[in-house]
Amino acid sequence: VFVCKKFLKKDGRKVRKAAKNEIMILKLVSHPNILQLIDTFETRKEYFIVQELATGGDVFDWILDQGNYTERDASNVIRQVLEAVAYLHSLNIVHRNLKLENLMYYTENNHNKVVLRDFYLSRFENGPITEPCGTPEYLAPEVVARHRYGRPVDCWAVGVIMYILLSGNPPFYDETEEENTDLHNRIIFCRIVAGDFEFDSPYWDDISPAAKELVCRLMEVDQMLRITAQDALYHEWIAGNGASEKNLKDGVCAQFEKNFAKAKWRVCIHSCSVNVRLNEVGNNSSRGILEEKPDEDQGLNVLLARNTTQQRYGPLKLFPSSVPAHCHSACPRRDPSTLPHFLSLDYTQMFKVACSTPFLLLICTSL
Numbered sequence: 476v477f478v479c480k481k482f483l484k485k486d487g488r489k490v491r492k493a494a495k496n497e498i499m500i501l502k503l504v505s506h507p508n509i510l511q512l513i514d515t516f517e518t519r520k521e522y523f524i525v526q527e528l529a530t531g532g533d534v535f536d537w538i539l540d541q542g543n544y545t546e547r548d549a550s551n552v553i554r555q556v557l558e559a560v561a562y563l564h565s566l567n568i569v570h571r572n573l574k575l576e577n578l579m580y581y582t583e584n585n586h587n588k589v590v591l592r593d594f595y596l597s598r599f600e601n602g603p604i605t606e607p608c609g610t611p612e613y614l615a616p617e618v619v620a621r622h623r624y625g626r627p628v629d630c631w632a633v634g635v636i637m638y639i640l641l642s643g644n645p646p647f648y649d650e651t652e653e654e655n656t657d658l659h660n661r662i663i664f665c666r667i668v669a670g671d672f673e674f675d676s677p678y679w680d681d682i683s684p685a686a687k688e689l690v691c692r693l694m695e696v697d698q699m700l701r702i703t704a705q706d707a708l709y710h711e712w713i714a715g716n717g718a719s720e721k722n723l724k725d726g727v728c729a730q731f732e733k734n735f736a737k738a739k740w741r742v743c744i745h746s747c748s749v750n751v752r753l754n755e756v757g758n759n760s761s762r763g764i765l766e767e768k769p770d771e772d773q774g775l776n777v778l779l780a781r782n783t784t785q786q787r788y789g790p791l792k793l794f795p796s797s798v799p800a801h802c803h804s805a806c807p808r809r810d811p812s813t814l815p816h817f818l819s820l821d822y823t824q825m826f827k828v829a830c831s832t833p834f835l836l837l838i839c840t841s842l
Contacts, residue, residue, distance in 0.1 A: 476528040476530060477513055477525050477526065477527065477528055478525070478526050478527070478528040479523055479524070479525045479526075480523070480524045480526070481521050481522070481523055482494035482521060482522040482523075482524075483520065483521055484519075484520055484521060484522070485520065491522070493595050493596075494522040494524070494595075495522070496595075496597070496598060497524060497594050497595045497597065498512075498515050498522070498524060500568060500594050500597050500598075500599075501524065501526070501594055502515075503566065503568075504562070504563065504566065504568070506558075506559055506562045506563075507588070508555045508556070508558055508559035508562075508588070508589060508590055508591055509559050509562075509563075509590060509591050510526050510527045510528075510529060510579075510590050510591070510592045511526065511527050512524070512525070512526055513525040513526055513527065526592075527590075529579035529580065529581050529582075529590050529592065530581075530582055530583055531579060531580025531581055531582050531583050531584075531586060531588075532579065532580055532583070533575075533576065533578070533579060533580075534552055534575060534578045534579070534580065534589065534640075535575055535639075535640075535731055535735060537580055537586055538640075538724075538727065538728065538731065539728050539731060539732070541724060542724065543722050543724060544722065544723050544724040544727060544728070545718070545719065545720050545721060545722060545723060546641065546682065546683060546686055546712075546718040546719040546720070546721070546723065547718045547719070547720055549637065549640040549641055549686075549718070549723075550712055550713055550718040551587070551589075552578065552589050552640060553633065553636070553637050553640070553713065554708065554713050555588070555589040556573070556578065556589065556591065556633055556636065557633060557704045557707050557708050557713065558708065559590075559591045560573070560591075560629050560630070560633060560704040561703075561704040561705045561708060563597075563629070564626045564629070564703070564704055564705070565705075567599050567600045567601070567626075568597055568598070568599055568600070569597060569598060569599075569600050569604065569625060569626050569628065569629060570591070570594065570596070570597050570629050570632075571596040571597055571598065571608060571609055571628060571629070572593055572595075572596040572597075572608070572609055572610060572613075572632075573591070573613065573629055573632035573633060573636065574610050574612075574613045574632065574635075574636065575636050575639055575640070575735075577591060577592050577593045578590075578591065578592075578636070579592060596608050596609065600625045600626055603623030603624065603625060604623065604624055604625060605621065605622075605623055605624075607619075607621060609628070609632075611660045611663055611664070612635065612645050612647055612648075612663060613631075613632045613635045613636075614628075614664070614667060615627065615628040615631035615632070615667075615698065616631075616667055616668045616670065616696050616698075617698050619664045619667050619668050620668055624698065625698075626703075626704075627698040627699075627701045627703075628698075629704065630693050630701050630702060630703060630704055630707065631693060631694055631695075631698075631701065633693055633704070633707070634646075634689075634690050634692075634693025634694035635647075635694065637686075637689065637690055637693065638672070638690050638694070640727075641679070641682050641686055641690075641723070641727070642675075642678040642679060642682070642726075642727065642730060643678065643726065643727040643728065643729065643730025643731045643733075643734060644675070644678060644730050644734055645734060646672035646694065647663045647666045647667050647671070647672060648663070648734075649662045649663055668696075669696075670694065670695075670696035672694065674687055677726070678726060678730065681719070681721050681723065681726075682719070682723075683712070683717055683718065683719045684717075685710070685711050685712040685715075685717030685718070686712050686717070686718065686719075688710075688712075689702075689707065689710050689712045689713070692707070692710075693707065
């Protein structure tokens with residue numbers, strides 16, 4: 476089973492650049508915890524990227540379905556993410572969109588192997604990066620503040636993922652539950668820049684000191700002091716006996732249900748363009764955090780991923796197109812019996828089907 480993602484060339488220079496960049500990076504990487512590239516195609520109008528399909532489901536879906544969930548389980552997930560990130564960083568690649576939703580179990584029968592997906596925001600760190608992008612709740616302070624940044628942003632995101640896995644809550648949230656996207660993000664951004672997160676009771680009462688210490692080191696506001704992915708692999712919570720065996724299932728799952736909603740059947744991705752200006756964070760830069768830089772690309776697009784119970788905000792993108800749906804690799808799960816024309820395709824047929832299908836498509840092939 477493969478997944479085929481389609482980029483439309485007509486959607487602009489940035490889309491074409493992103494497609495070429497993702498293809499270049501995927502051709503370079505080869506790691507057990509990264510979904511592998513199968514093939515790529517280019518036509519006069521499109522780019523196609525064919526990858527492995529992880530069939531084991533989202534990590535937090537698996538947690539919700541378990542009878543027992545401990546720090547050791549979370550440690551196993553974070554270890555594999557850190558191994559993938561350390562590998563990427565060794566190649567001077569920054570993922571830039573690490574988040575819980577991008578972590579999948581490789582197969583339904585083996586929930587020991589976690590794989591990382593979605594590399595369309597990744598890039599080589601050939602020098603300091605200034606382009607702001609990512610998912611709001613996972614952005615590092617230096618990205619929000621429009622400072623130069625690099626590989627440490629991925630380590631910050633791993634810290635956010637770890638925080639969520641241990642408590643079921645995001646470290647940075649909007650207590651007002653503001654529905655206005657701009658204001659919601661502004662509140663979160665201010666807290667991120669200040670490093671304003673806490674180990675709230677009762678959610679963190681049973682969490683080990685080693686886990687809290689690693690979260691703090693990963694979510695260090697100063698990127699120069701932030702622990703690296705390679706060093707984090709040697710932390711006692713990952714490599715030693717620092718992870719507790721106490722069952723966290725009830726507390727974590729209750730918060731998962733509240734904050735993220737169960738994604739057992741992932742529904743359609745609705746795309747809309749929302750102008751979110753990072754330079755409005757912090758009371759119009761009154762704290763000196765941000766610098767005004769007129770740029771036609773400062774308007775960021777937000778992909779809104781909706782399910783039946785709750786709206787979640789997807790990746791911030793610097794693609795100014797009004798419907799940047801080509802950039803997201805999530806897709807509703809489909810019963811294969813409803814797609815009989817995909818079940819026995821050879822490679823040529825598969826490509827022909829992809830050319831006539833919307834931006835993303837799950838393909839079952841006999842190869």
